[in-house]
Amino acid sequence: MKIVPLVALLTTLFFSGCIKDVKPWEKEILAKKTMKESGINPINKQFEEHIYFSKEASKGGGGVAGGGCGCN
Amino acid sequence: MQLKISLAVATLLSTMALNAEDYVTVQYLQYNENKDRTDVSAPSIMINKDFGTDYTLNASLVVDVVSGASQNYYDESYDGTSSASSDTSSGASAFARGLEIKASDVEYGNTQYDDKRVAGSLLLTKRFENRDELTVGVSRSNESDFYSTEASAEYMHWLDSSKNQSVAFGVSYQVNQILKYCNSVGVDGCSGASQAMDATAFNAQVSFSQNIDSSSNAKIALFFSNDDGYLDNPYLNVVRNYKADSSADVVGENRPDSKIAYGLTLKYANALSDTLTLHLGYRYYSDDWGIDSHTLDTDILYEFDDDWIFKVGLRGYIQTEADFFSGYKDYFTDEVYASSDQRLSGFNALTYKSSIDYKINDEVNINFGANYYTQSTGLDALYFVSGFTYGF
Amino acid sequence: MMNKILKITTISLLLFSNIYAYEKGDTISDAIASHIQVTQDKLYIIDFFASWCGSCKKEIPLISLANQKIDTTKVEIIGIDVDKKVAQGIKFQNKLKKDNHLNFRVINDPQNLVIADFAPIGMPTLYYIKNKKIVKIITGAVDNIDKVILQDIKEMR
Numbered sequence: 107m108k109i110v111p112l113v114a115l116l117t118t119l120f121f122s123g124c125i126k127d128v129k130p131w132e133k134e135i136l137a138k139k140t141m142k143e144s145g146i147n148p149i150n151k152q153f154e155e156h157i158y159f160s161k162e163a164s165k166g167g168g169g170v171a172g173g174g175c176g177c178n
Numbered sequence: 179m180q181l182k183i184s185l186a187v188a189t190l191l192s193t194m195a196l197n198a199e200d201y202v203t204v205q206y207l208q209y210n211e212n213k214d215r216t217d218v219s220a221p222s223i224m225i226n227k228d229f230g231t232d233y234t235l236n237a238s239l240v241v242d243v244v245s246g247a248s249q250n251y252y253d254e255s256y257d258g259t260s261s262a263s264s265d266t267s268s269g270a271s272a273f274a275r276g277l278e279i280k281a282s283d284v285e286y287g288n289t290q291y292d293d294k295r296v297a298g299s300l301l302l303t304k305r306f307e308n309r310d311e312l313t314v315g316v317s318r319s320n321e322s323d324f325y326s327t328e329a330s331a332e333y334m335h336w337l338d339s340s341k342n343q344s345v346a347f348g349v350s351y352q353v354n355q356i357l358k359y360c361n362s363v364g365v366d367g368c369s370g371a372s373q374a375m376d377a378t379a380f381n382a383q384v385s386f387s388q389n390i391d392s393s394s395n396a397k398i399a400l401f402f403s404n405d406d407g408y409l410d411n412p413y414l415n416v417v418r419n420y421k422a423d424s425s426a427d428v429v430g431e432n433r434p435d436s437k438i439a440y441g442l443t444l445k446y447a448n449a450l451s452d453t454l455t456l457h458l459g460y461r462y463y464s465d466d467w468g469i470d471s472h473t474l475d476t477d478i479l480y481e482f483d484d485d486w487i488f489k490v491g492l493r494g495y496i497q498t499e500a501d502f503f504s505g506y507k508d509y510f511t512d513e514v515y516a517s518s519d520q521r522l523s524g525f526n527a528l529t530y531k532s533s534i535d536y537k538i539n540d541e542v543n544i545n546f547g548a549n550y551y552t553q554s555t556g557l558d559a560l561y562f563v564s565g566f567t568y569g570f
Numbered sequence: 571m572m573n574k575i576l577k578i579t580t581i582s583l584l585l586f587s588n589i590y591a592y593e594k595g596d597t598i599s600d601a602i603a604s605h606i607q608v609t610q611d612k613l614y615i616i617d618f619f620a621s622w623c624g625s626c627k628k629e630i631p632l633i634s635l636a637n638q639k640i641d642t643t644k645v646e647i648i649g650i651d652v653d654k655k656v657a658q659g660i661k662f663q664n665k666l667k668k669d670n671h672l673n674f675r676v677i678n679d680p681q682n683l684v685i686a687d688f689a690p691i692g693m694p695t696l697y698y699i700k701n702k703k704i705v706k707i708i709t710g711a712v713d714n715i716d717k718v719i720l721q722d723i724k725e726m727r
Contacts (some may be wrong), residue, residue: 110326111523114542119563120218120262124390124391125342125388125391126390126391126392127340127342127409128340128342128391129340129686129689130341130690130692130693131620131652131682131685131686131690132392132682133389134392134620134653134654135393136389136392136393137622137623137624138455138622139487139488140449140481141395141449143299143397143445143447143457143561145446145477145537146533146568147203147226147545149203149205149238149565150545150547150563152534153205153207153220153222154192154529154549155482157209157559158495160521161469161527161551161553161557162471162495162497162520162527163201163464163497163500164441164461164463164471164495164497165245165403165439165442165521166383166401166402166403166439166441166461166463167383167399169348170331170349170350170382171273171313171317171330171332171348172349172550173407175368177695199624228628231625231628231629231710231712309692309710340691540665
């Protein structure tokens with residue numbers, strides 16, 4: 107459990123020193139589909155997550171919606 | 179149920195909301211495991227549509243057709259008098275349980291199954307004047323032995339006027355019904371009829387996202403889940419009271435009726451150049467069944483000629499085993515909780531990922547992906563995804 | 571070419587004299603007014619957009635719809651395309667024109683000098699300018715923006 111607050115603190119400290127105020131007109135790259143968290147195709151990312159969910163014991167961290175499956 | 183790679187319909191709240199655009203995508207997944215285990219064919223469709231500037235609706239549907247076999251302990255002498263499906267090659271059945279059977283009749287091998295699953299979901303996003311977003315969703319999944327209904331909600335709030343920082347909080351609640359078939363009369367308290375068992379799952383997540391500069395962003399999330407009710411896999415057996423060359427009981431597994439889990443994810447994306455983008459992700463997971471896991475995920479995307487996107491990726495995973503897991507048939511006697519499900523064992527896994535996306539014109543993209551998943555348990559799987567997306 | 575360099579240099583220098591975003595009631599600089607040609611005695615509606623801005627893409631056809639109904643001797647809509655790659659911006663504009671979704675004058679701002687001077691807090695943003703004075707700002711995507719523009723013009727007469 108101790109690892110969680112430590113990683114969170116380190117991450118915050120790391121990023122707080124590097125952060126720039128990105129102006130709205132400077133967001134072209136951030137708006138690209140290659141920058142999307144879910145990947146280019148959201149369904150495929152979720153196919154993957156459910157393969158892992160049905161073959162591994164861990165879940166969570168990718169958002170709350172997703173639906174149920176008899177995968178346990 | 180446990181043997182299947184049932185794939186729920188998926189829509190990621192954060193992605194759909196912040197990148198609203200109109201499209202329909204049709205995808206097909208083909209998944210095949212080694213050693214004649216699980217095969218899945220899963221066509222799916224998703225539609226994303228904006229209504230004005232303040233509303234977006236996302237609807238999706240997936241149909242999984244599952245067939246194959248999965249490894250399980252069973253009584254080789256089981257005479258198959260139940261109505262359960264059986265593997266004609268080995269005579270084994272997922273319901274081949276018995277008390278005080280010959281220890282030498284206890285086998286571990288493939289048990290067959292077939293199933294179809296249909297799942298659908300709807301997500302509606304509302305944007306407010308300050309461009310905060312509220313997304314609510316419902317989903318429903320039906321299989322022959324499993325029914326699930328889920329409701330979810332997530333609120334995203336911009337922390338600064340330039341919209342470089344946001345915080346989001348989401349919750350979901352799932353109600354599941356599992357049909358426990360009892361074909362081995364007298365074993366596990368079965369009366370010969372199937373029994374509907376209930377379970378619920380509550381999930382919560384809070385996340386913080388930050389644009390670091392004009393070409394990179396990061397996200398940190400904390401998540402929590404609480405599962406309650408019938409959490410066993412009704413098809414999986416364990417061996418109890420094993421006495422070498424004497425007797426053994428092959429009975430259904432028994433997991434705790436509650437699981438509490440929490441974890442942390444870190445995500446980072448950086449456009450290294452005009453054509454190269456790097457994604458890094460890490461997840462730490464821990465639950466009160468004794469399972470801890472670490473996941474590290476890397477993707478590199480390369481854009482070529484404005485129309486092509488190539489992706490390669492590597493995912494590494496490691497988990498510890500559950501407190502009540504044992505892969506040895508002579509392990510369980512007095513233990514209350516017992517499972518031999520490999521999914522709860524300690525193992526590591528690697529996924530090698532690749533995909534191609536091609537823009538045919540301003541409206542249509544086609545995609546193809548090939549991936550290889552391998553576990554230290556001996557499970558290997560190849561899965562392919564292909565489809566097209568039409569933007570309108 | 572020389573004129574262009576001089577213009578860019580002048581605007582760049584004048585930028586240092588304005589380190590704040592324009593707000594309602596502010597007067598824009600003469601250099602900017604001259605550069606985007608808002609010097610006549612009419613109401614100007616400036617629309618900052620880019621090809622990569624999803625909300626901008628949805629708004630431009632509606633703004634063009636409003637443009638069909640206004641008296642262009644009294645009101646002029648001007649688009650400022652802030653795509654850094656000019657070719658990308660022009661391709662985007664041409665596609666909109668081909669679909670009859672863009673019918674107003676567009677100025678390309680690939681060095682982002684004009685938008686940096688206005689410094690809107692979001693995109694798209696509309697600035698209503700009369701006699702070089704900013705009389706209204708609409709930031710972000712707005713439903714039925716064509717009707718909003720027409721109503722605003724009516725009220726500002």
